[in-house]
Amino acid sequence: MQEEIVKNIILGEDDDYIINVGPQHPSTHGVLRFEVSLQGETIKKVVPHCGYIHRGIEKMCERDTYPQIIHLTDRMDYLSAHMNNEAVCLCVEKALEVEVPERVTYIRTILDELNRIASHQLWWSAMGMDMGALTTFFYGLRDREKILDIFEESFGTRLIQSVNAPGGLMQDIHTGFQKRIKEFIRYFRKKLPEYDQLLTGNVIFRERTEGIAKLSLEDAIQYGVTGPSGRASGFSCDIRKIEPYGTYPKVDFKEILHTEGDTITRYKVRIEEMYESMNILEQLVDNIPAGDYSAKMKAVLRLPVGEFYQRVETARGELGVYIVSDGNKSPYRIKFRAPNFSNLFIISKLAVGYKIADLIAISGSLDLVIPDIDR
Amino acid sequence: MTFDIYDFSGLTQSIDKGLKASMSPGWTLLTEFVIIGLIFLIFYAILGLFLVYAERKVCAFIQNRIGPNRVGPLGIFQTIADLIKLLMKELIPIKNADKLLFNIAPFIVIIASFMAIAAIPFAKGLHAIDFNIGIFYIIAVSSLGVVGILLAGWSSNSKYSLIGAMRSGAQVISYELSIGLSLLTIVVFAGTMQLSGIVESQANGWWIFKGHIPAVIAFVVFLIASTAETNRGPFDLAEAESELTAGFHTEYSGIKFAFFFLAEFMNMFIVASIAATVFLGGWMPLHFGVDNAFNRIMDYIPPIVWFFGKTGTVILIMMWFKWTFPRLRIDQLLTLEWKYLLPINLLNIVVVAFLTLMGWHF
Amino acid sequence: MKALIDYLKDIFFGLKTLWAGMRITGRYFISPGEIVTQKYPENRDQLIMFDRYKGEVIMPHDGNNQHRCTGCGICQMNCPNGSIEIVTRKEITPEGKEFRVIDKHIYHLDMCSFCALCVKTCPSNALAFGHDFENAVFDKAKLIKILNKPGSSILKDVK
Numbered sequence: 060m061q062e063e064i065v066k067n068i069i070l071g072e073d074d075d076y077i078i079n080v081g082p083q084h085p086s087t088h089g090v091l092r093f094e095v096s097l098q099g100e101t102i103k104k105v106v107p108h109c110g111y112i113h114r115g116i117e118k119m120c121e122r123d124t125y126p127q128i129i130h131l132t133d134r135m136d137y138l139s140a141h142m143n144n145e146a147v148c149l150c151v152e153k154a155l156e157v158e159v160p161e162r163v164t165y166i167r168t169i170l171d172e173l174n175r176i177a178s179h180q181l182w183w184s185a186m187g188m189d190m191g192a193l194t195t196f197f198y199g200l201r202d203r204e205k206i207l208d209i210f211e212e213s214f215g216t217r218l219i220q221s222v223n224a225p226g227g228l229m230q231d232i233h234t235g236f237q238k239r240i241k242e243f244i245r246y247f248r249k250k251l252p253e254y255d256q257l258l259t260g261n262v263i264f265r266e267r268t269e270g271i272a273k274l275s276l277e278d279a280i281q282y283g284v285t286g287p288s289g290r291a292s293g294f295s296c297d298i299r300k301i302e303p304y305g306t307y308p309k310v311d312f313k314e315i316l317h318t319e320g321d322t323i324t325r326y327k328v329r330i331e332e333m334y335e336s337m338n339i340l341e342q343l344v345d346n347i348p349a350g351d352y353s354a355k356m357k358a359v360l361r362l363p364v365g366e367f368y369q370r371v372e373t374a375r376g377e378l379g380v381y382i383v384s385d386g387n388k389s390p391y392r393i394k395f396r397a398p399n400f401s402n403l404f405i406i407s408k409l410a411v412g413y414k415i416a417d418l419i420a421i422s423g424s425l426d427l428v429i430p431d432i433d434r
Numbered sequence: 435m436t437f438d439i440y441d442f443s444g445l446t447q448s449i450d451k452g453l454k455a456s457m458s459p460g461w462t463l464l465t466e467f468v469i470i471g472l473i474f475l476i477f478y479a480i481l482g483l484f485l486v487y488a489e490r491k492v493c494a495f496i497q498n499r500i501g502p503n504r505v506g507p508l509g510i511f512q513t514i515a516d517l518i519k520l521l522m523k524e525l526i527p528i529k530n531a532d533k534l535l536f537n538i539a540p541f542i543v544i545i546a547s548f549m550a551i552a553a554i555p556f557a558k559g560l561h562a563i564d565f566n567i568g569i570f571y572i573i574a575v576s577s578l579g580v581v582g583i584l585l586a587g588w589s590s591n592s593k594y595s596l597i598g599a600m601r602s603g604a605q606v607i608s609y610e611l612s613i614g615l616s617l618l619t620i621v622v623f624a625g626t627m628q629l630s631g632i633v634e635s636q637a638n639g640w641w642i643f644k645g646h647i648p649a650v651i652a653f654v655v656f657l658i659a660s661t662a663e664t665n666r667g668p669f670d671l672a673e674a675e676s677e678l679t680a681g682f683h684t685e686y687s688g689i690k691f692a693f694f695f696l697a698e699f700m701n702m703f704i705v706a707s708i709a710a711t712v713f714l715g716g717w718m719p720l721h722f723g724v725d726n727a728f729n730r731i732m733d734y735i736p737p738i739v740w741f742f743g744k745t746g747t748v749i750l751i752m753m754w755f756k757w758t759f760p761r762l763r764i765d766q767l768l769t770l771e772w773k774y775l776l777p778i779n780l781l782n783i784v785v786v787a788f789l790t791l792m793g794w795h796f
Numbered sequence: 797m798k799a800l801i802d803y804l805k806d807i808f809f810g811l812k813t814l815w816a817g818m819r820i821t822g823r824y825f826i827s828p829g830e831i832v833t834q835k836y837p838e839n840r841d842q843l844i845m846f847d848r849y850k851g852e853v854i855m856p857h858d859g860n861n862q863h864r865c866t867g868c869g870i871c872q873m874n875c876p877n878g879s880i881e882i883v884t885r886k887e888i889t890p891e892g893k894e895f896r897v898i899d900k901h902i903y904h905l906d907m908c909s910f911c912a913l914c915v916k917t918c919p920s921n922a923l924a925f926g927h928d929f930e931n932a933v934f935d936k937a938k939l940i941k942i943l944n945k946p947g948s949s950i951l952k953d954v955k
Binding site (some may be wrong): 078198263 | 437497758
Binding site (some may be wrong): 492495497498499500503546559754756757759774 | 809817818820822824825828830831832833835880946
């Protein structure tokens with residue numbers, strides 16, 4: 060029975076050489092299994108199998124009240140944890156029609172951009188390591204420690220903050236927050252060109268990524284590939300420009316769009332996004348208005364009956380939160396449109412015809428975080 | 435016994451005379467074989483341990499961290515602890531694997547590198563096998579290692595190992611050519627294949643200085659080709675951890691894995707010492723010209739220190755390559771060899787032959 | 797001829813980018829001042845956590861072994877995954893009225909997700925985050941902690 064299911068999926072001839080990359084593998088960032096059908100070294104067909112880390116987050120949210128579901132959303136795409144929180148909070152605030160203080164929107168946007176930079180730094184470390192340049196792992200993580208120190212000083216934890224609540228934040232920022240951010244920007248602006256010298260310009264790296272796995276604009280739109288992977292193919296999908304939330308209407312920044320769509324373009328889009336995030340931070344960090352860190356909310360929140368949707372731009376693409384409420388303390392049904400889920404399945408189209416080494420490069424450039432796929 | 439650190443031939447001659455005085459010539463020869471074999475075994479093992487420690491420390495400093503620092507002062511006993519752990523591991527026999535080939539594959543790799551190390555001149559008078567076709571012998575013998583790798587991959591009965599072994603076989607065979615041709619440039623300059631002759635001919639300057647541009651080109655080509663030959667650095671896709679777990683030695687555990695690991699480091703030592711001997715003068719101190727004050731100052735440092743210093747520098751450069759660059763794909767590796775290194779080599783040899791004929795080198 | 801020039805330019809620019817990468821790693825190799833790792837168990841004295849560090853949930857007791865927990869159970873209601881169990885008992889005041897006193901405040905460290913809802917929603921500010929991060933144990937039963945110390949009583953004038 061199992062054999063038949065596998066044969067139907069693969070649809071290969073009987074003497075195909077099938078190997079499994081994963082689920083335990085140093086390069087798939089999380090538990091993901093690729094079933095690869097090979098001819099020599101060339102890939103004929105790739106089928107990704109996800110679901111190894113499904114934890115039932117959407118179901119768990121149905122029994123928790125609205126302030127309690129924040130801590131679960133952190134753990135979906137843990138590298139952009141704050142943005143997940145913000146999506147749910149914005150949706151709940153939209154439903155309750157609550158006006159949050161301006162200080163809260165500034166701090167939320169600053170934390171968004173810091174999370175984006177930290178996520179891209181980790182992505183860069185892992186991409187270099189997958190390609191074989193093992194030192195990039197340590198350089199990227201060393202620089203990421205400075206951001207994690209900022210988080211730890213103000214909120215107590217490094218990776219997962221859980222600091223949002225419907226109506227504002229759970230606590231105010233520390234007094235050293237702005238100073239540390241400015242120090243970090245000064246430090247990182249000097250270090251980022253080193254990344255280019257070490258990896259981007261390197262002839263070996265360019266040979267391995269230029270012209271590999273071109274993603275056309277039609278495919279990106281059809282499969283719903285958003286985030287930096289989509290923007291590298293010309294798909295203008297930045298939610299911060301289309302449907303701005305938080306402080307984004309007041310901030311001046313560019314949307315990074317390229318048209319080639321191959322692996323090195325996806326790489327370059329993320330490096331340039333790091334520069335843009337630093338520009339946004341510089342515009343915001345000195346102008347945080349004074350005020351409350353939260354609006355006055357009731358102890359028990361009941362959303363009105365109806366359906367509410369909110370989308371934000373995480374480090375990997377468009378995250379959508381869809382809440383169906385029937386008037387109770389908990390949502391009747393909550394659904395997350397996860398960016399990594401749509402980004403994953405483009406691999407079956409992109410990797411055909413390339414070699415196994417390229418499969419690793421492609422999945423590295425798509426920047427997948429597996430818990431987000433399985434939720 | 436006369437022990438002169440500048441010239442070991444006094445020591446070896448006196449040992450030889452002492453043995454001949456108490457045994458017949460046949461037994462003397464046998465005893466000498468055993469003594470040299472033991473010395474090489476111990477040297478091999480100790481150097482292997484030291485090189486593994488050095489690699490971990492170099493890697494750590496490049497990556498902004500400390501490296502082994504707990505087992506012993508500055509962590510120098512870390513490799514011994516690893517060795518004890520490997521010795522105590524369970525040797526898992528593979529079902530359906532070809533038992534004979536599976537077991538002899540690591541030994542073939544080690545034997546090949548032993549045979550090569552015997553022919554290297556360590557210092558004046560410390561030269562175990564001094565063939566008159568020294569370079570030819572070394573190149574021939576170091577290509578026996580690929581047989582071990584292919585046998586290991588094939589007999590493991592696992593898809594990953596097979597892919598790794600096939601890649602590695604293609605790679606090693608291609609880069610043999612470049613190594614041979616780049617060494618040939620210096621043979622043309624020096625006029626002899628005998629290693630002691632090549633070292634003696636550098637008494638008035640190392641070939642990398644005397645043979646100006648072609649020698650530098652040959653040195654760079656030799657460095658690249660030798661890192662590829664030993665499956666190291668940016669050419670290590672045969673054991674690419676992030677792609678295929680461990681490639682051709684996935685199924686080996688315990689002492690057999692230790693053999694492969696050790697053989698890789700010793701191969702690195704061998705190609706580094708060949709580079710040091712042929713291009714950088716072996717145990718010859720740095721001389722410019724024939725007889726001047728600078729040469730006399732350089733002569734104070736014993737030749738064995740020169741030899742290990744040069745080899746150490748070349749090893750450091752090879753480690754530097756490994757930790758900086760990403761990995762090459764198999765087709766890019768073969769493109770590099772056949773389309774770039776080989777034409778440059780051939781052109782280089784023609785130029786060198788012309789220069790030697792005209793006498794246009796120092 | 798153009799092919800030859802392109803070929804040579806390829807080689808030259810390739811080598812130049814390789815050298816640029818090597819310079820960066822070479823610079824870090826010879827500067828031990830850039831080492832960022834610390835030797836962990838030996839540097840415990842210098843390891844001071846930030847004030848707001850979320851180590852584990854504790855109930856601060858002052859010098860007289862008194863805490864501020866009234867046993868109201870609001871933290872238990874707000875905890876998303878049931879890591880807190882409140883056990884109360886009844887006591888009689890001198891006037892004869894019954895009132896509730898905390899008997900055991902059971903905290904499951906192995907289930908806590910550090911969301912800080914219990915700390916924030918406690919009306920008497922009885923809970924806080926401690927700085928201890930070395931919580932690894934061999935026996936899972938040791939992770940179920942009772943936060944109020946034996947023999948402690950509540951501070952006066954706590955709501």
